[in-house]
Amino acid sequence: MLMANGLVKRFRTRTGLTTAVDNITMSVAAGEVLAFLGPNGAGKTTTIKMVAGLIRPDRGQVVVHNMDVTGRPALAAARLGAVLEGSRNLYWRLTCLENLIYWGTLRRLSPSEARSRAVELLRLVDLEQCQHNTVQTLSRGMQQKLALCQALMHQPKLVLLDEPTLGLDLVSAQVIKAMVRRLAGDGVAILLTTHQMDVAQQLADRLAIIRSGKLMLTGKTAEVLARYSRPVWRIAVSHPLPADRLAAVRDLGWSIEQPTPADLLVTPPADDPTVIYRLLDVLRPQPIRLVQRHQADLAEVFRQVMAEGEALL
Amino acid sequence: MTSLLVAEWRRTVIDLVRYPLETVSMTVVMFAVFAGMFFGAHYLTAAPFGGVNLAGVVIGYTVWTLVMSAAGFMGSSIQNEAQNGTLEQVMLAPWLTVQIFLVRSLMDVVEMLIPILAVLAGLVLLSGAQLHWRPLALLPAMMTVVTAWGIGLMMAALALLFKRMSQMQMMLQFALLFVIMVPVAAMQGVVGAVLGLLAPLTVQVSVLHATLSVAVPGISANLWWEAAADMALWFGAGYWLLRAADTLARRRGIVGHY
Ligand SMILES: Nc1ncnc2c1ncn2[C@@H]1O[C@H](COP(=O)(O)OP(=O)(O)OP(=O)(O)O)[C@@H](O)[C@H]1O
Ligand SMILES: [Mg+2]
Numbered sequence: 001m002l003m004a005n006g007l008v009k010r011f012r013t014r015t016g017l018t019t020a021v022d023n024i025t026m027s028v029a030a031g032e033v034l035a036f037l038g039p040n041g042a043g044k045t046t047t048i049k050m051v052a053g054l055i056r057p058d059r060g061q062v063v064v065h066n067m068d069v070t071g072r073p074a075l076a077a078a079r080l081g082a083v084l085e086g087s088r089n090l091y092w093r094l095t096c097l098e099n100l101i102y103w104g105t106l107r108r109l110s111p112s113e114a115r116s117r118a119v120e121l122l123r124l125v126d127l128e129q130c131q132h133n134t135v136q137t138l139s140r141g142m143q144q145k146l147a148l149c150q151a152l153m154h155q156p157k158l159v160l161l162d163e164p165t166l167g168l169d170l171v172s173a174q175v176i177k178a179m180v181r182r183l184a185g186d187g188v189a190i191l192l193t194t195h196q197m198d199v200a201q202q203l204a205d206r207l208a209i210i211r212s213g214k215l216m217l218t219g220k221t222a223e224v225l226a227r228y229s230r231p232v233w234r235i236a237v238s239h240p241l242p243a244d245r246l247a248a249v250r251d252l253g254w255s256i257e258q259p260t261p262a263d264l265l266v267t268p269p270a271d272d273p274t275v276i277y278r279l280l281d282v283l284r285p286q287p288i289r290l291v292q293r294h295q296a297d298l299a300e301v302f303r304q305v306m307a308e309g310e311a312l313l
Numbered sequence: 314m315t316s317l318l319v320a321e322w323r324r325t326v327i328d329l330v331r332y333p334l335e336t337v338s339m340t341v342v343m344f345a346v347f348a349g350m351f352f353g354a355h356y357l358t359a360a361p362f363g364g365v366n367l368a369g370v371v372i373g374y375t376v377w378t379l380v381m382s383a384a385g386f387m388g389s390s391i392q393n394e395a396q397n398g399t400l401e402q403v404m405l406a407p408w409l410t411v412q413i414f415l416v417r418s419l420m421d422v423v424e425m426l427i428p429i430l431a432v433l434a435g436l437v438l439l440s441g442a443q444l445h446w447r448p449l450a451l452l453p454a455m456m457t458v459v460t461a462w463g464i465g466l467m468m469a470a471l472a473l474l475f476k477r478m479s480q481m482q483m484m485l486q487f488a489l490l491f492v493i494m495v496p497v498a499a500m501q502g503v504v505g506a507v508l509g510l511l512a513p514l515t516v517q518v519s520v521l522h523a524t525l526s527v528a529v530p531g532i533s534a535n536l537w538w539e540a541a542a543d544m545a546l547w548f549g550a551g552y553w554l555l556r557a558a559d560t561l562a563r564r565r566g567i568v569g570h571y
Pocket of ligand 2: 044085
């Protein structure tokens with residue numbers, strides 16, 4: 001649905017040229033959620049705006065729904081919806097319903113189509129009871145939900161979300177996440193940025209991590225997590241293990257770390273999912289509270305990718 | 314194009330109804346101004362506008378109001394949208410930026426014309442005054458407003474690139490007043506023709522003036538052509554400049570900056 005090829009953007013600043021985005025290539029398929037991660041100033045917003053046509057790339061192409069929209073912002077706009085970061089996205093003097101109808105008709109819906117679509121969307125995000133309130137009276141979370149509805153009025157096949165859950169409470173964030181899942185289920189391609197790794201981990205089918213405008217890592221979320229998971233098991237026991245048990249474990253060829261006396265991090269000689277039974281046999285009948293294979297979370301992956309990037313410089 | 318017109322028209326109506334105080338105060342101002350003209354008209358007919366009747370003064374004032382709106386609206390609108398953070402979303406609509414802001418400016422003109430026409434109708438009924446004017450005057454009136462849109466598009470181009478426009482707007486009013494005062498019609502020969510072609514509004518205003526004068530106007534075909542060419546030049550230049558500014562702003566990544 002979205003293909004971005006070799007996007008480059010340099011900005012003229014007081015100190016000279018800065019390269020905000022440096023040769024980024026990525027794609028998002030229909031029904032797929034791509035989380036675009038990176039530290040502050042990495043170039044996420046710049047990339048999103050290049051896709052949206054608000055920033056014209058110095059080099060590279062943006063193809064949306066098989067149409068090259070590079071440098072043709074009105075064409076790009078007709079094919080996508082976007083919620084931009086730090087931007088209001090809505091008119092404060094209009095009510096929720098009026099806003100949605102306005103943005104819908106601006107995107108070529110008839111007023112009656114826009115109205116029924118608006119009512120449907122407001123119901124989906126739990127805002128129907130506020131539909132006649134002006135936007136200036138809404139809370140941050142309500143505004144963000146409304147901004148999402150606004151971007152969806154014309155049923156775009158590609159949706160760009162720049163930090164959609166920033167500053168939202170758990171319930172509002174949950175509503176936004178549910179909408180993202182629903183859209184993906186309907187075959188919409190979604191590109192989102194976030195600094196909340198748990199949000200990315202819950203939503204993203206694929207990841208792209210950038211740093212200083214360069215793509216550091218892309219891949220399916222599950223595969224990336226698996227790749228960064230180490231074959232380490234954590235065993236928590238109620239009482240410190242007797243020394244002979246520890247020795248028996250070492251005799252099996254396992255290495256042992258003991259962050260605390262009741263906590264073992266053990267690495268087997270071979271990474272085999274059934275290897276743990278041999279360890280448990282040795283430990284029997286010691287009381288065990290927890291057995292867990294190490295599972296990298298996205299925060300850990302992110303830290304590690306950043307550290308690797310640091311090492312490359 | 315109709316969906317753009319419909320969208321902006323609905324927004325204008327909502328704004329008029331939601332904030333009636335603004336509409337009412339505008340109507341009151343218009344009423345005061347026009348009442349002054351109607352009941353003090355005999356002063357005006359005597360002197361500085363010599364030969365222009367009440368209808369001429371009324372139309373002249375109305376056109377001046379619309380010119381100010383057409384020349385200033387798009388620039389301040391872009392500045393406001395940038396300040397409020399909605400400009401990016403507007404520029405994400407499937408229209409050219411120049412189309413959207415032209416339509417909005419048109420709506421602003423319509424929004425001003427409604428109270429003006431209402432007040433005028435009221436005053437005519439109230440005072441029993443007769444307005445004598447030739448429908449032909451509408452043509453140069455429209456040409457004047459369209460030329461002012463050319464200036465407005467240029468101001469919009471500047472606003473898109475620099476965003477802060479308040480000082481510029483103040484200067485614009487003086488510049489327009491000055492330009493309109495240039496007595497092109499009186500200038501003969503090459504100098505007059507060249508000046509008329511380059512300076513915005515002067516030719517259109519002198520044609521308007523001629524169609525409004527009490528005496529049967531003798532407007533040369535040349536002056537009409539000049540007015541039309543000047544209008545096309547300014548509007549075309551403005552349109553091109555705003556499109557160029559649109560591209561440049563996107564290139565520099567400053568669409569949403571304020
Ligand atoms: N219009 C501009 N002019 C000059 N420099 C810019 C412009 N827009 C962005 N930059 C620079 O480009 C770099 C990337 O910025 P960008 O906003 O894309 O980062 P980001 O990944 O979205 O960061 P954050 O997580 O803070 O939102 C930054 O160094 C920023 O200062
Ligand atoms: Mg950003």
